[in-house]
Amino acid sequence: IRVADPAMMRASQEAVVGWSEHVLPHGELRELVPGLWQVEGTLSRGPLPRNMVAARLPDGRLWLHSVVAMDDARQAQLEALGPVAFIVVPSGMHRADAGVYAERYPDARVVCPAAAREAVEKVVRVHGTCEDELPAAGVHCVKPAGLKPDELVYEVPVAGGVALVFCDALFNLPDKPGCGGMIMRLMGSSGFFGTTRLGRMLMSDMAGWKAWLLETAERDDLRALSVAHGDPIVDRCGDRLREAAGRL
Numbered sequence: 535i536r537v538a539d540p541a542m543m544r545a546s547q548e549a550v551v552g553w554s555e556h557v558l559p560h561g562e563l564r565e566l567v568p569g570l571w572q573v574e575g576t577l578s579r580g581p582l583p584r585n586m587v588a589a590r591l592p593d594g595r596l597w598l599h600s601v602v603a604m605d606d607a608r609q610a611q612l613e614a615l616g617p618v619a620f621i622v623v624p625s626g627m628h629r630a631d632a633g634v635y636a637e638r639y640p641d642a643r644v645v646c647p648a649a650a651r652e653a654v655e656k657v658v659r660v661h662g663t664c665e666d667e668l669p670a671a672g673v674h675c676v677k678p679a680g681l682k683p684d685e686l687v688y689e690v691p692v693a694g695g696v697a698l699v700f701c702d703a704l705f706n707l708p709d710k711p712g713c714g715g716m717i718m719r720l721m722g723s724s725g726f727f728g729t730t731r732l733g734r735m736l737m738s739d740m741a742g743w744k745a746w747l748l749e750t751a752e753r754d755d756l757r758a759l760s761v762a763h764g765d766p767i768v769d770r771c772g773d774r775l776r777e778a779a780g781r782l
Contacts, residue, residue, distance in 0.1 A: 553634050556603035563588070563604070563611050566766050567758045568693035571615070575602035577630070583707070584628075587699050587760050588612060589690045592672045595619035598642075599688065599699050600762050603631045618642045620671065622664060624701040625685040626653025628762065633658045643667060647675075649683035664688075678703075678750075680743030682736050695755035698771075703743075704778055705730045706764030727767070728778040744782045751775035 560575040571588040586602035596615055599622045604612065618639040623632045623646040636644050636658050646654040648663040661667075664675050664686060674689035681687075681703055688699040706727040729743070737743050750756075756771035767774050 553603055553638060556631050556634050557605055558603075560602055560604055560608070563608050566760070566768055567697065570690065570692050570697050570758055570760075571612075572760060572766055573602055573604060573608065575604075582763055585760065585762055585764075585766075588615065589673075589692070589697070589699075590616055591619060592691060595671075597668075597671065597673060597690065598622060598635070599760075600624050600628045600701065601631045601635045603634055620645055620668065620673075622646065622668075622688070623650070623654045623658065623660070624762065626650045628701065629654055629657045647683060647686050650685065678743060678746040680737050680739040680741065680746060682738050685736065692757050695757040697758035697760060698750070698756065699760045701762045703729060703733050703736055704759075704761050705733065706761050706767065708765065727764070727774055728781040740782055744779045747775050747779035747782075751779070 558576045558578060561573055563571055563573045565571050569590045573586050575584050575586060577584060584602065585600065587599040589597045589599075591597055594616050596612070596618045597620045598618060601621055618635075619642055621632060621635050621639065621642050621644045623629055623644065625647070632644065632654070636642070643661045644658055645662050645664045645667050646660055648665055651660055651663060654660055668675055668688070672691050676687040676689055676698075677683060678687055685701040685703065687703070690697045690699055704727065729737070734740070751772040753772065757768070759767040759771050759774065
C-alpha cells in the first residue's frame with residue numbers, strides 16, 4: 535500500500551483552498567470565433583466586470599490573457615481545450631488571479647509587458663516578457679502609437695484572420711441599471727465602445743492613438759476585438775475601431 539506524503543497532501547489542500555478563495559461570480563466560457571474564447575468575471579470590490587480571453591495557439595496549446603479563476607466545471611472546460619502554455623498578466627492592474635493560475639499550471643509561462651514587470655512581480659513570479667516570448671508562439675505584441683508601454687495589444691491568430699486583444703485602452707461596457715451601473719456611467723466607463731477616462735490615462739499621445747485606430751481599422755483580416763472590460767466585437771471590427779477613433 536502506497537502512503538501519501540503528508541507534506542504533498544497539505545500543499546494540495548492549500549492550493550485548492552487558495553483557488554476557491556479566488557472564485558467569484560462569473561459567466562460561461564463561450565467561443566467568440568473558432569479558436570478564441572472569453573469568460574466574464576467580477577471583482578471582489580466594485581461593479582466593474584472583467585474578461586479572461588483564451589486562444590488556441592497554432593500548436594494546440596492555450597494562451598490566457600487576464601486570467602479569471604472559475605468554478606470546477608468551467609475550469610474543466612478550459613482545460614479540455616488544450617494545455618495552458620502562457621498566462622499573460624497584461625498590466626499591473628490585472629494581477630488578481632495570476633498567482634493561483636501559476637500554482638495550478640506550473641508548466642505555463644507567466645509573462646507580462648516589459649514595462650509592467652516590476653508591478654506584476656509584486657504578486658507573482660514572471661518568467662519573461664511578452665515581447666520576448668510570445669512572437670515565437672505566433673502571437674504578435676503590438677505597441678500602438680500613443681499608448682504607453684505599460685500595456686500592449688495582442689494580435690492572435692484565429693480562423694480566417696486575427697483577433698486583437700486589448701486591455702484597458704478600450705472599453706465596451708453597456709449601460710446597466712442599479713447603483714453599479716450608475717457608478718460606471720458617472721466614471722465615463724459605459725454606454726459606448728472606445729477609450730474611457732481611465733483609458734486616457736494610459737495614453738502618451740492621443741493623436742497618435744487615434745491615427746493607429748484608424749490605420750488598424752483598414753485591415754481586412756480582423757475577425758474579433760476583445761477588451762478587458764465589456765462585450766467582445768465579432769462583426770464589423772473595422773467600423774467599430776473607426777467609431778472608437780471618432781470619439782477621441
